[in-house]
Structure formats: C-alpha cells, structure tokens
Amino acid sequence: MVPEPARPAPALPGSCRPLSEPYGIIGPVTTTTPRRLMLLDTSSLYFRAYFGVPESVRAPDGTPVNAVRGLLDFIARLVANRHPDSLVACMDFDWRPAWRVELIPSYKAHRVVEETDQGPDAEEVPDTLSPQVPVIDEVLDAIGIARVGAAGFEADDVIGTLTARARTPVDIVTGDRDLFQLVDDGRGVRVLYPVKGVGNLDVYDGAALRAKYGVDGAGYADLALLRGDPSDGLPGVPGVGEKTAAKLLESYGDLAGIMAAVDDPSSRLTPTQRRRLAEAQPYLAVAPKVVRVADDVALPSFDASLPAAPRHPDALVALAERWGLGGSLERLLTVLAERDGGAGPS
Numbered sequence: 001m002v003p004e005p006a007r008p009a010p011a012l013p014g015s016c017r018p019l020s021e022p023y024g025i026i027g028p029v030t031t032t033t034p035r036r037l038m039l040l041d042t043s044s045l046y047f048r049a050y051f052g053v054p055e056s057v058r059a060p061d062g063t064p065v066n067a068v069r070g071l072l073d074f075i076a077r078l079v080a081n082r083h084p085d086s087l088v089a090c091m092d093f094d095w096r097p098a099w100r101v102e103l104i105p106s107y108k109a110h111r112v113v114e115e116t117d118q119g120p121d122a123e124e125v126p127d128t129l130s131p132q133v134p135v136i137d138e139v140l141d142a143i144g145i146a147r148v149g150a151a152g153f154e155a156d157d158v159i160g161t162l163t164a165r166a167r168t169p170v171d172i173v174t175g176d177r178d179l180f181q182l183v184d185d186g187r188g189v190r191v192l193y194p195v196k197g198v199g200n201l202d203v204y205d206g207a208a209l210r211a212k213y214g215v216d217g218a219g220y221a222d223l224a225l226l227r228g229d230p231s232d233g234l235p236g237v238p239g240v241g242e243k244t245a246a247k248l249l250e251s252y253g254d255l256a257g258i259m260a261a262v263d264d265p266s267s268r269l270t271p272t273q274r275r276r277l278a279e280a281q282p283y284l285a286v287a288p289k290v291v292r293v294a295d296d297v298a299l300p301s302f303d304a305s306l307p308a309a310p311r312h313p314d315a316l317v318a319l320a321e322r323w324g325l326g327g328s329l330e331r332l333l334t335v336l337a338e339r340d341g342g343a344g345p346s
C-alpha cells in the first residue's frame with residue numbers, strides 16, 4: 001500500500017451536482033497537448049489489487065473493499081511516480097466479444113460461468129470481487145477520472161484505439177501480455193507491467209521485449225498466436241512454443257513470411273515444422289484478427305485530464321463513508337491536488 005503522505009489530505013468540498021454523465025462520457029476531448037498519456041487496463045489492475053490486498057480490508061458493514069482500495073492506491077502511486085499528464089481508465093464492456101468467439105470458439109471459453117443471448121456472457125469472477133466493480137466505477141466517476149469503453153469490445157481494444165490516436169508518448173499499465181504488441185519505440189509507447197500485485201512495475205520498451213521474447217512490439221502478436229495462450233483459450237500451433245515461434249519470426253519476418261516458407265520447398269523449415277504449420281492453417285487464418293487488438297473502435301467523447309479536485313465531491317463523500325475508503329482515497333486526492341505538471345521519471 002502507498003505510505004501515508006506527510007501532509008494531510010485535502011478536505012472534500014461540501015457541495016456538488018449529482019452524477020449525471022452517461023457511462024464513460026465525461027465531456028469534450030481536451031485540446032491541450034499532454035506530454036504523456038497513461039492508459040489503465042482497469043479490470044486487469046483491479047483483479048491484481050483484489051489478490052494483492054487482504055480481503056480483511058472491509059467497509060464499515062463488513063463488505064470487502066480490497067480491490068477498490070488497492071486500485072485507488074495503485075493509481076495514486078502511478079500518478080505520483082510516473083507523472084502522467086492525462087489518464088484514462090479503459091473498461092471491458094464485453095470481455096469476450098462475439099466476433100472473436102465466432103472466429104475461435106475456444107476464446108476465453110473456460111472462463112464462462114453462464115452464456116447469455118443478450119449482452120456479454122457472464123465471466124467467472126470471485127464472489128467478493130463482483131460487488132466491488134460497481135463501486136470502483138462510481139468512485140472513479142466521482143473523482144473525475146475518465147472511464148472509457150465501447151459495446152462489443154474489450155479494454156484492450158479501447159487501449160489499442162487510444163494508442164493509435166495518441167499524438168504523445170503513451171504508458172499502458174496492464175498485467176496482460178497481449179498489450180505488448182502495442183510497444184513502439186518510435187512513438188514512445190511502452191507497457192508498465194505489474195510483477196508483484198500492483199506494487200512493482202517492469203517497463204517494457206522495444207529493447208526489453210527483444211531481450212525477453214526475441215521480438216519487438218510489432219512481432220509480439222504473431223509470436224502470441226503461434227505460441228498460443230491457455231489463459232485466453234488460444235490453442236496456438238502444436239509443438240511451437242515461445243522460443244520456436246521467436247526463431248521462426250527471426251528467420252521469416254512475420255506470420256505471412258512463415259506461411260510463405262511453408263509453401264516454399266526450398267525454405268529451411270524442418271519437415272515437422274512444415275507439417276505442423278500446414279495443419280494449423282485454418283487456425284492461423286483467423287487468429288490474427290482475434291489476437292491483434294482493434295485500433296479503430298468508435299469511442300465516446302471524454303476528458304482525459306487529471307482533476308485537481310473531485311468532480312462530484314458530495315457523491316465522493318457519500319461513497320467514502322459508505323465503503324470506508326479512508327486513507328486510500330485521501331492519498332489519491334492528495335496526489336492529484338499536489339501534481340507538479342508532469343515533471344518526473346520517464
């Protein structure tokens with residue numbers, strides 16, 4: 001948890017207008033040019049907060065709020081240590097989009113608790129985490145931190161779209177390796193990856209990706225679909241693990257180059273590799289669309305600027321009292337009030 005600040009937290013103002021904006025729509029996009037945009041893979045982070053903060057952290061009525069308070073502490077630490085000029089909490093409006101499932105039916109199938117005809121399938125989530133998610137939404141809205149999502153798309157796709165549109169360097173904060181595909185040194189896009197709970201971050205730029213996986217950001221999606229990912233229900237190519245996938249990409253450039261080599265009798269593929277890749281062609285034909293994040297999602301208007309004071313202070317006071325947010329909320333409000341305009345470590 002983030003240590004208590006040396007100075008007392010600012011008192012919450014006593015009046016505000018009620019929460020009224022539609023989900024994820026907070027106002028017009030700001031016209032100022034920020035120095036660094038931070039994008040949060042929100043569900044990934046509150047899952048990590050849930051498992052990283054003891055469930056004994058509870059509201060006055062005994063309801064666990066470990067994910068809520070852990071996420072607030074994590075955001076406070078990110079803002080204090082990384083000094084983003086703007087920040088967006090990217091949301092999963094559909095954690096298992098039908099268009100991905102149509103292409104690969106096993107996509108995240110093992111996480112489904114209940115299939116639904118209308119809207120997203122129900123995902124397997126710990127019983128004491130599910131009730132905390134709406135609280136997180138309400139608290140972020142009351143603070144004034146932008147929450148952005150799109151029907152039929154995952155947070156990854158929101159992040160991919162905002163990254164593609166960004167005119168400034170971008171920090172993507174996620175515990176999901178799929179987003180390594182967005183790393184781009186030329187545009188200053190990197191991933192901040194929590195390694196223990198939400199306390200420590202590994203910073204992945206192109207050099208870090210090449211050192212660990214043998215590919216850069218542009219090659220990571222091809223590596224992932226060749227390797228497969230059991231956590232997402234992606235089968236991959238049988239017999240092709242991470243190291244083999246990296247060597248194939250090093251030799252042939254990308255997936256298209258690898259498949260051209262399959263059809264080229266003079267290529268240096270081993271007979272076993274050629275056979276396995278040929279047999280996996282139906283999967284490899286659709287996997288890129290499933291694995292690669294979308295970068296053209298229609299998003300609502302929003303204000304990504306970090307607020308110096310709560311947007312809805314009365315609502316925030318009520319939420320703080322109802323859920324016992326205490327020092328976690330106070331620390332975040334203090335950091336937001338004392339921001340120094342972006343100077344800090346890169």
